Amino acid sequence: MKTYAMANKSQLAQEFMETGKLSSLPIIDMHTHMGPFYGTHLPEAELETMLQTMDRENIAWIISAPHSALFDPIGGNSEILEAMKRYPDRIYGYYVVNPHYDHDWERDLEAYDGVSGYVGFKFLPDYHKYPLDGEKYRKFYEFANDRGLLLLSHTWGHSPYNPPQMVEKLAKTYKNITFLLGHSAPGECDYAIEIARVLPNVYLELCDTHRLSGMVKKMVERASSEKVLFGTDFPWYDPHYCLGSILFSGIGDSDMRNIIHHNAMRLLPDKAKSTRGRKNSGA
Template sequence: MSLQTMTSKSLLAKEFFETGRLSSISIIDMHTHMGAFYGTYLPEAKLEMMIKAMDRQNIEWIISAPHSALFDPIRGNSDIRAAMREYPGKVYGYYAVNPHYDHDLDRDLEQFDSFEGFVGFKFLPDYHKYPLNGEKYRKIYEFANERGLLLLSHTWGHSPYNPPQMIAELSREYENIQFLLGHSAPGETDYAISLAKERPNVYLELCDTGRLNGVVLKMVQEASSEKVLFGTDFPWYDPHYMLGSVLLSGISDQDIENIIHHNATRLIAVIQAKKQLRKGLNR
């Protein structure tokens, strides 16, 4: 199918290729990082550079876990708090958990609600060599389930630490947590798609996987566009790279809007409403 044919089916794709950006609807990126990463040059890793790129590309807001948080949660979670204070409404945060790191988790959970931008947690079981269903995560699951928070976990097919089958088990045990399958389990993406279709609290996330030919269309056809979230790993990838994968996937403009905007705003609106309710009850 030619580019002209594909863009003729989508007014959003036509707008993007004619103007270089989407102005008619803003983009929300559910999977980002920030800051330097050891041994790698990332031109837009500084938060200020990311904000400039967001403004250029009409990215309304992002949810982020700083690179520093992936291995040192004390430093990293401090960095995301500072970013959320500096850019309220533009930067939301995942609280990152390293199960091998002894830090003040109880204190941080007590203070969690006092930070306006925190919306969930980020796990990296493959990196930390610790399984998603391990006991060290139990307190987080119970906390997140009580509040209906997001849980973005790195997932990979056939991994002993974070296969989609573990998400399946956890999503049944903790029905109020919204589980985001980071990368949609490459190698077992078909299973991940069927899981997102079956479980109301499981979502596919496009970071890295969305670049594969036909996968966005397959996700939408089998699980629906309401179960697919736009994520990029920015600043590892330019957000426009993943946006092109969505715009040229052959899905409808309504499906595109769900993926790049509406699903994210719906999930966050529920979290914020529950938070306001808790505040009212605690007065």
Template sequence: MINLKSELAKEFWEKGRLDDCPIIDFHAHMGDNGGIFLPKKTPEAMISTMDSCNTLLTIFCSHVALFMPSIGEEMDIAVVKKYPNKFKAYHAVVSNYANPASDIKRMEENPDVFVGFKFLCDYYSTPLSDPKHEKYWQYADDNRLLVLCHTWKSNYDGYEEAEKILRKYRNLIFIAGHSFHGDWDKAIELVKKYPNIYLELTAVLDDRGPLDMFVKEIGSERILFGTDLPWFSTHHGIGAVLSAEMTDEDRRNIFYRNGARLLSRFSWFKH
């Protein structure tokens, strides 16, 4: 629904971007993925999209890193070093090849590249709480890192697994990618119980109503914007937030303020 009361919405419908409200995208990928056609898969194509809609920063984990970490992580590091003001990365936790000592060493050698870890446990049929992940969780907790987790009605990374992590690790930032898609009530319940979980909006915006419900039940300060670029359109994601029932101050929180507050823990974040 087109929101006629929002000044931000009016600006976006007229210009296709929000000049005074930058965007931080907390959920993206990069590069090829099997036989799927992704026209915005290169760093340069993604930057073109980012610039067109005033996305300040995109935090990503490439497809290659999720399957061949020894190759993919070096590719991700190279991208961030080439475009340090546009991209930061999550270090993939690939359960089948879990090597926390090596992975943590790589992160410590590249403090201006990585913000934390990315878990996509469905790919490896390994729960978030599996013992092989413990050193990753502990390191993230000790260092107040961000951890983006794919969460979508699964025995490997659904709300029950997430709560096992949230009970034990209170210092890290648990970003629920897709916000436990479909289990909206459970997502709200976890946010009310644990102060270090944030809901991320990738694919949430394909349903009408969940975002409105989130803002009504928990406010807007624990919600992060994300798109899964290059899978989904950033412009669609922005438009969906602008069309949901909330104030422009709520939208500014989701698009930028919440993310800026989390990223302020890193010395490289100057905004």
């Protein structure tokens, strides 16, 4: 294994194979969840266990949308608010929008700017069976556009609810929003890559798509490494699984550093202050 890493000519891959982690480059995970999920067992779903994994694998901070926020209209975003309060500089959050439950929206938007840790919004159109360009989302697009926020949406190819074509249309309309294509639209990844290449406010995100052979290298070659973000769906995937698909993708170390660390720092400089203060920041 050590011989392979050296033949790959990647210092980062060699470091990982020799030590079992990337100590020189803190990882930033842009797509995570937390908490239990119905119908399955996720052994690392609890926040404290996730933090242990983050420490073990040198993950500086994550951005999360808890499962409870995705599907529980009563609990709403309370879990991420508590997590951000308990672990500032380690846990940041997306405000999750469920278009079928709008009773708290006005209150929450009024309070949004006063919440330390939010970076933007998370939409899940395929699961909520509501189109990404639906009217109920309009106030969130306008809010995010006014503030220059991130918007992470689940995307999937050939979906009636969140295909990459909808993102393309919205990104051209709301040019001050940074659109993150959650999963990068499997089934229409080539289309997703093209709009990320052309539109400055559209980014590819590796969650789940990293498992497709050759996909990381294709994204980098066509859209550049500056348009690809590290995301894992943690705790569904161990972050090291996604990391391996980058380290052994055949791209250069400078491209890897962009994906694993630098792009997130550039998009969220205020949230990255804690990372700059950590030993071996990889800058």
